[in-house]
Amino acid sequence: MTAQPSDPLASDPVDxxxxxxxxxxxxxxxxxxxxxxxxxxRAEHVRDYAIVVFAAALFIYFSVASSVFLTxxxxxxxxxxxxxxxxxxxxxxLTIIAGNFDLSLGAIFVLSEVLGAxxxxxxxxxxxxPVTIGAGAIxxxxxxxxxxxxxxxxxxxxxxxxxxxxxxxxxVTSGGLLxxxxxxxxxxxxxxxxxxxxxxxxxxxxxxxxLQLVLAYTVFGRHLYGVGDNRNAAVLSGLKVxxxxxxxxxxxxxxxxLAGLIDASTTGSGSSDTSGLxxxxxxxxxxxxxxxxxxxxxxxxxxWRTVLGVLILxxxxxxxxxxxxxxxxxxxxxxxxxxxxxxxxxIVDRR
Amino acid sequence: xxxxxxxxxxxxxxxxxxxxxxxxxxxxxxVAGGTVHxxxxxxxxxxxxxxxxxxxxxxxxxxQLFVDDRPVRYTSPREARLDGIATISQELSPMPHMTVIExxxxxxxxxxxxFVQWRQMRKQYEDLVAQWGFELDGNAKVGSLRTxxxxxxxxxxxxxxxxxxxxxxxxxxxxxxxxxxxxHRMIAALRERGKTIVYVSHFLDEVLDLADTVTxxxxxxxxxxxxxxxETEESLVAGMFGAAAAAENxxxxxxxxxPVVLDVSGLRRKGVLRDISLQIxxxxxxxLAGLIGSGRSELARSIAGADPIDGGTIAVNGTVxxxxxxxxxxxxxxxxxxxxxxxxxxxLDLSIAANTTFADVGSVASRFGVLRLxxxxxxxxxxxxxxxxEPPVPSAKLASLSGGNQQKVMFARWLxxxxxxxxxxxxxxxxxxxxxxxxxxLINNLAAEGAAVLMISSExxxxxxxxxRVLVMRRGSVTxxxxxxxxxxxxxxxxxxxxxxxxA
Numbered sequence: 103m104t105a106q107p108s109d110p111l112a113s114d115p116v117d118x119x120x121x122x123x124x125x126x127x128x129x130x131x132x133x134x135x136x137x138x139x140x141x142x143x144r145a146e147h148v149r150d151y152a153i154v155v156f157a158a159a160l161f162i163y164f165s166v167a168s169s170v171f172l173t174x175x176x177x178x179x180x181x182x183x184x185x186x187x188x189x190x191x192x193x194x195x196l197t198i199i200a201g202n203f204d205l206s207l208g209a210i211f212v213l214s215e216v217l218g219a220x221x222x223x224x225x226x227x228x229x230x231x232p233v234t235i236g237a238g239a240i241x242x243x244x245x246x247x248x249x250x251x252x253x254x255x256x257x258x259x260x261x262x263x264x265x266x267x268x269x270x271x272x273x274v275t276s277g278g279l280l281x282x283x284x285x286x287x288x289x290x291x292x293x294x295x296x297x298x299x300x301x302x303x304x305x306x307x308x309x310x311x312x313l314q315l316v317l318a319y320t321v322f323g324r325h326l327y328g329v330g331d332n333r334n335a336a337v338l339s340g341l342k343v344x345x346x347x348x349x350x351x352x353x354x355x356x357x358x359x360l361a362g363l364i365d366a367s368t369t370g371s372g373s374s375d376t377s378g379l380x381x382x383x384x385x386x387x388x389x390x391x392x393x394x395x396x397x398x399x400x401x402x403x404x405x406w407r408t409v410l411g412v413l414i415l416x417x418x419x420x421x422x423x424x425x426x427x428x429x430x431x432x433x434x435x436x437x438x439x440x441x442x443x444x445x446x447x448x449i450v451d452r453r
Numbered sequence: 454x455x456x457x458x459x460x461x462x463x464x465x466x467x468x469x470x471x472x473x474x475x476x477x478x479x480x481x482x483x484v485a486g487g488t489v490h491x492x493x494x495x496x497x498x499x500x501x502x503x504x505x506x507x508x509x510x511x512x513x514x515x516x517q518l519f520v521d522d523r524p525v526r527y528t529s530p531r532e533a534r535l536d537g538i539a540t541i542s543q544e545l546s547p548m549p550h551m552t553v554i555e556x557x558x559x560x561x562x563x564x565x566x567x568f569v570q571w572r573q574m575r576k577q578y579e580d581l582v583a584q585w586g587f588e589l590d591g592n593a594k595v596g597s598l599r600t601x602x603x604x605x606x607x608x609x610x611x612x613x614x615x616x617x618x619x620x621x622x623x624x625x626x627x628x629x630x631x632x633x634x635x636x637h638r639m640i641a642a643l644r645e646r647g648k649t650i651v652y653v654s655h656f657l658d659e660v661l662d663l664a665d666t667v668t669x670x671x672x673x674x675x676x677x678x679x680x681x682x683x684e685t686e687e688s689l690v691a692g693m694f695g696a697a698a699a700a701e702n703x704x705x706x707x708x709x710x711x712p713v714v715l716d717v718s719g720l721r722r723k724g725v726l727r728d729i730s731l732q733i734x735x736x737x738x739x740x741l742a743g744l745i746g747s748g749r750s751e752l753a754r755s756i757a758g759a760d761p762i763d764g765g766t767i768a769v770n771g772t773v774x775x776x777x778x779x780x781x782x783x784x785x786x787x788x789x790x791x792x793x794x795x796x797x798x799x800x801l802d803l804s805i806a807a808n809t810t811f812a813d814v815g816s817v818a819s820r821f822g823v824l825r826l827x828x829x830x831x832x833x834x835x836x837x838x839x840x841x842x843e844p845p846v847p848s849a850k851l852a853s854l855s856g857g858n859q860q861k862v863m864f865a866r867w868l869x870x871x872x873x874x875x876x877x878x879x880x881x882x883x884x885x886x887x888x889x890x891x892x893x894x895l896i897n898n899l900a901a902e903g904a905a906v907l908m909i910s911s912e913x914x915x916x917x918x919x920x921x922r923v924l925v926m927r928r929g930s931v932t933x934x935x936x937x938x939x940x941x942x943x944x945x946x947x948x949x950x951x952x953x954x955x956x957a
Contacts, residue, residue, distance in 0.1 A: 319823055320822045322822055324814050325814070328803065331801065331802045332799060334797045335797055335800060335811075338757070338779045338791060338797055339779070401803070
């Protein structure tokens, strides 16, 4: 926040919060205002930042409870294991902020991965990069067109395309069989490390930062909040709302394609099997968005919240595994957490 | 019909607030049993709110409702209905995919161990229809019926559930005159059988014809309750609008010779707008008066590209512009402040700054679409100070502002773009007195600086206080035109279709 001399409010005494603190949340500045009260915790703080406190508490708990948790290897692994989900979740945050929904993340992920593996085998390894991301973007475009031009409810449109995309993936692999290209180019993204950090982790971080910056600091990002908060008002303000909505679906599709590329590269194969991440990606990603505190109804949210949500879910898996907590308990806790996260704004606002 | 003695309803010191503004303030009314009680008032006076409180649609913030001297507190229309109070309004629509019979007996189906007794239900329906002398096909889907028949079904539903009090909220606003007459005969029949009717309407002639007692409301306050025999249309209008107080009267230039900025010619839309032409010159404020449903808001929305048109042209500064979307209108220099700022204007979860710059965010961004937030804050706070928005903090969430300040931010959004034409639909609705005065001064200043302003308001004093010319709309046409400062009652009579020279 650089104080401009011409800006009479830059040093406004009313704006009593420390500048640095304001800056660190400026991602949310458009969606949620900084609340001016020095030192006192207010209801808005509980609602907006409880999740940060919770993530920190969880982190500390696991660090104390397990000797393995707080090691760079384990933490890197934690992020690595959630990188593909995280990339999809960060992108679908844009779709959700603009007031829509996407249940086809997993199907786009699977079909992109399969097509990438297919072209890597049949056309040449380098083809897999443009084809996975491009195929994802095209699938996103189809979703976007269905939602805007045919006015199909986003929930149903993406549920339906998820079925079809998944079906095509099975068809391409003739019944869920693996296609395995053997090339170091193909496995580079998934298995290489730079400075000891796995490439997928780096890609996840870059995607998250870029999308966060787009949301908080660009005209497009601003428009997304507006469309999600009040579609009518956005139309009356002269926005081409359809185009904006379609773009969010395309970005989400491309990101799922990228996630598919990473997965194919990691495993050295393209699989249409939906018993793995492909089957659960959409729900995990959306759970991450909701857990982070973005509104499922649009208009409120940010990418850093989604990152936090995804990492909390990842931390639960990682930490509970380290503590040898049974799977079913993990799911019970995840479910309760999501309910708490989603109801907190209602509970806080009602008081 | 097993109707017990007629029920009377007593409202004591009822208050209702919506986001800071008082929709009803300390209103006490006695609705006598077995009578038709009219509720009249201008738009926003609180008559519908009062009707909805009786019907359990809205819960009052203050005061107490008594039915037959028994204090009641309904939390839903359903509870009120179980207590014998039914509401008929276009907002509470029946289930469109179900038949008339299913609707009439919804929730009170004759049943045996959980199964609906269809045959018995049909029999009951036939008896009911015969008893009340209605003609209505019980097997028709409600969604396929005309409004008048939907209302018939609703009335049947009310009497089938033995309602003793029926609240009708603007029942005739979309009925033809023949249908209205039929409805009135039904109401007379209902009264004869001891039903109590609360009749909310802005058609004064209907209320005078039909009601036994009339309550007049103005700006959420009770003006008076009186027997209908003591009222005339003129006395009701006077009560509804008061002595032209509140609004400041601005000085108006007599002969504006500035060039025409907005030139609308032959604008029409089937069933809504009929061949509307008007010109507004630079610096001129044209007021548009008319009742709800007269087409005034539809005209505004059409010029702003928000509603489609079937024909006609819109020219700005002498150039005919093809306006199909709000974006086209904005590009032509037309700014539009919609009637419902909450539904169509505000981004409540976004900051004041984001709201202010929203229609032109590009102007505070670099070529690559990266926002210059410091510049945005600076330009926003300058506008906030100009408009005396309180608090003038660009980063505050819009939802934290009062209604008046939110409306000022809506003005700020358009001022940010320097529009040539301002179309203002109810610019001071739900705004407190101070903000109202500030907005009036602002509109006057904007015109003085050369904007062409088209202003719609249900509050006639506001139109008269500001407008250099006043157009009156009725049933989709502009029916009268007045110069500056016409007599209030003449304009009102024109809006209600009374007086000479109007084309009804």
